[in-house]
Amino acid sequence: MATDFVFAADIGGTSIKLGLFQTDGALLDKWEIPTRTENRGEAILPDVAQAISAKMSERKLSPEQVLGLGIGVPGPVDSNNNVFCCENLGWGAFNLKQRMNELLPAVANVAGGNDANLATLGELWMGGGRGYQSAVMFTLGTGVGAGVVADGRVIAGANGAAGEVGHMTVEPEESLPCSCGKCGCLEQYASANGIVRLAQRMLAACDTPSALRSMEKYTAKDICDLAREGEEMAGAIFDRCAHYLGLAMSWVGNTVNPQVFIIGGGMIRAGEILTDRVARYYRTYVFHPSKDTPFVIARLGNDAGIYGCAKLVLN
C-alpha cells in the first residue's frame, strides 16, 4: 500500500507556512510563501493551491495519495469551514472548503480552522500536550489568544470566536479602552504591550525604586529580566500580570476543565518565573476539582499551526 499524505497551510499576515505530512505525524517538507494581502487578499488561496499543486508534481503524488488539506486562518472560522471575516488578510465572509475545491479540485477533502485553535490541536498531537485529548493553549505574545480542544476536537464556537481569552473582561472598572473597544480586557495587562502599559501605570502610582525608571523605553523582556534578577518593583508588575492570567485561566478551567493547559507564544521565554506564578494564581481561583490541571510549555513553536492543520484533516 502506498503511503498517504496530508498538506497543511497556516496562513499568517505576512507569510503562509506550508507543510507536507505523513499520517503518523512525520513532517516531510515545510516551506513558506509570502501572504499577498493586496486586493482584499484575493491571491492568497490561489497561491496556496498553486504551491500544493507544484509540490504534488515535484514529489509525484497522485490525488489518491493525498488525504486532504488543512488550512489555518488568522480569524474566526466555524466547524463548517465558514470564514466570517479576516481583517488582516482583507477577507470578508466565504466558505473556505468550497473556494479551495474550486481552486484545487485534486484535493477534495479540505478542513479549515482558526490558527490559535489549530496550534492547540498541533501541540496536542505532536508537541507539549502529546498524550492528552483535551487542552486549552494560551498564546502570550503581542496579543493573548487561546485554542480549546475537548475530547480531541477543536471547539470553534458558533461564530468561530471560541478561545477569545484576550478579550475576557478582567477589570470591569477599567476606563482605558482596549483595541476591541471594550475596557479591561486581559490583553490590556498580559500581552507583551499590555505588561509595559501595566508597568508604566504601576510606576506612576508609587515611588518604589526600579531600573525601569531610568530606561527611556522598555519592553516585556526588560521587565521580565529584572523580575528574574529579583528586583522588587519588576517582580510586583510581573506578579500583577500573572494574577490576571491565572484568574482568566481559572474561568476557562471552570468552563471546560481541560486535561492540560499549554502555554505558548513569545512570553514563554520568561521561563518558569511566568508559568509558576500563573499556575499559583490559577490554583487560588479555580474550583477544587480542576486545581491539579498540569501546565506545560508549547514545543512546536511556529510549526504548531501546520501540525494542527494536518491533524484537523486526519480527525
Added chain:
Amino acid sequence: MATDFVFAADIGGTSIKLGLFQTDGALLDKWEIPTRTENRGEAILPDVAQAISAKMSERKLSPEQVLGLGIGVPGPVDSNNNVFCCENLGWGAFNLKQRMNELLPAVANVAGGNDANLATLGELWMGGGRGYQSAVMFTLGTGVGAGVVADGRVIAGANGAAGEVGHMTVEPEESLPCSCGKCGCLEQYASANGIVRLAQRMLAACDTPSALRSMEKYTAKDICDLAREGEEMAGAIFDRCAHYLGLAMSWVGNTVNPQVFIIGGGMIRAGEILTDRVARYYRTYVFHPSKDTPFVIARLGNDAGIYGCAKLVLN
C-alpha cells in the same frame, strides 16, 4: 420494523426520575422512585436496574428493542462514564457503565453524565434550545451550575468538572468564604441564597429606604418582586446580581462561543427583569463576535435531565 426505545434515569439527592422515550424524543412514560442514600448509596443503582427491568416486563420490551440507558448523576462524570465522587449520594469513584452492565445485562449500552450537562443536552434536543447544536445552560437555583454542549456533544471535562460556573471567582478581593472554601465565587452573589446575602450587605452599607428593611426574613423572590415593582434599592441589589451573572457568562462566551445561552432554574420565575439585565451586562463584557448570542428560557423544567439522558444514548 419494531420501534426502538431508550431509558433515562436522572438521579437526584432525594428522588430518581425515570423515563421511557421513543427515539424521536416522545416521552412515553415517566415515574419516580426514592433515592436511597443510606450505606453509601449502595441501593441506588440496583433500584434503577430493578425499575427498568420491571418496566420492560410491564411493556413487554425485548432487550433488542431497548437502545440503551442514559444516567444523570449529581456530581462529576467524565466522557468515559467514570464517576469521581458524589457526596450527596454517598458514592466514591467507580465506572457507571461497568456497574450497570453487571446489574442490568439486558441493557448493554449505558452512558452517564453530570446532571447539569445532561439537562443542557435535553433542553437543546426538545426544550428551549431546540434547533441549536451548541449551548451553555446556566441553572440559577439554590446553587449556580451550568452545562456546556458544543457541536451536539457534552463537554464533560477531564475530571467531569466542566460547567462549574458557580465557582468562578467573580470577586478576587472577597474575604467571606464560599461553601467550596474559595472566596468570591459567583454562587455567593447570584444563587437564591447569594442574592439574599448580597442584599443584607448592600442594605447595611447605605441608608436607602427599602421594604426589605422591615422584613424579619426575606428571600430571593421578595427581592425580585420588589425590584419588579420598581423599588430602587431592590432594583440595585438585583442589578448587582445580574452584573455578576452577565460578567461570568461573558467569560464563558469568550471561551466556547455557544450558539445560544439557556437560562433555567427556580430564579427564572423572576422573568424578563432577570434575563434582560443579565443579557445587557453580558453584551457589555463579551468580545464583539459573541455579542448577539441569543438568551432563551429553559422549557422542560425538571424533565430536562431525563431528556438529556435519552439524547446521550442516541448521540
